[in-house]
Amino acid sequence: MILDLVALRTLLAAVDLKGFGRAAERVNRSPGAVSLQIKALEERLDLKLFRKVGRQQVLTDEGEVLVGYARRLLALNDEAMVALHQLNPCCEILFGMPQDVADSLLPTTLARFREAHPSTKVRVNVDPNDRVLDELEAGQLDLGLVFRPADERDPSAIATVPMRWYAAPGFTPDPGAPLPLLVSDAPCLFRQTAMAALDAAGRSWRPAMSTTSLSALWAAARAGLGVLPRVAFQAPAGLEAGGEAMGLPPLPEMSLCLVKDAYRVRPTVARLASISKEVAVESCLT
DSSP states (O other): OOOOHHHHHHHHHHHHTTSHHHHHHHHTOOHHHHHHHHHHHHHHHTSOOEEEETTEEEEOHHHHHHHHHHHHHHHHHHHHHHHHHHHOTTOOEEEEEOHHHHHHHHHHHHHHHHHHOTTOOEEEEEOOHHHHHHHHHTTOOSEEEEEEEOOTTOTTEEEEEOEEEEEOTTOOOOTTSOEEEEEEOSSOHHHHHHHHHHHHTTOOEEEEEEESOHHHHHHHHHTTSOBEEEESSSOOSSOEEESTTTTOOOOOOEEEEEEEOTTOOOHHHHHHHHHHHHHHHHHHHO
16 A cells, blocks of 8 residues: 555644644645545545544544654655755746836836846736646645735744725715626626625626726726725726725725745745745835
């Protein structure tokens, strides 16, 4: 019998973070997928690894023994991967992010990374935020910078960013008519968040424009076609961030998160992650 290292990494995440839900965030999988991984590992070993005590899942004796070996096996695996990739530092890194993050953070991030690893190729996927999250969960990316609802328990969060209503200067929506919304195609975190806030406030709305292009949304906002809900991150000139003046409800904060594929351990990826976090924090503080 050969132990599944991917399942063992998930097991350690569940133990270290004290829950399957937090483990799911760490390994970029859904909580259901994490539960199925643990169950499959138990079936493969014909052992129970967890037992329920109150509302908590705690390790059985067999589970504690396995965790000890899992740490040693994964440490040896990671050591081997580092040694191999040090011999071949030119491996491509797959990095994903939404357009506004790319516009603001990517130039400085890539410049600093090139100084440290001039021979390493970085392939950047610039996609809508929710698509980048899907690509991370599917294991199609090494690294991603994405937005998530603000949560102080999220281990991947590196900065908190406010969300605002953006419109052309002087734009005044008719309070008696549905609010013209400029939104990305569903599924979209910002679209869902804005619509939920308007519904909770009893404010009617209509989609005045829907597209996958953030540039097109900014252009429509500047043209006065409607209101664009978005994080206050690299908003172009010629727009005003408001809400209260337009009679609109406040929007919640978002977390900028640096998400890594837990199963791709490479020093170049770790270095790019460190630089990305450094640049993001600097940008959010200025």
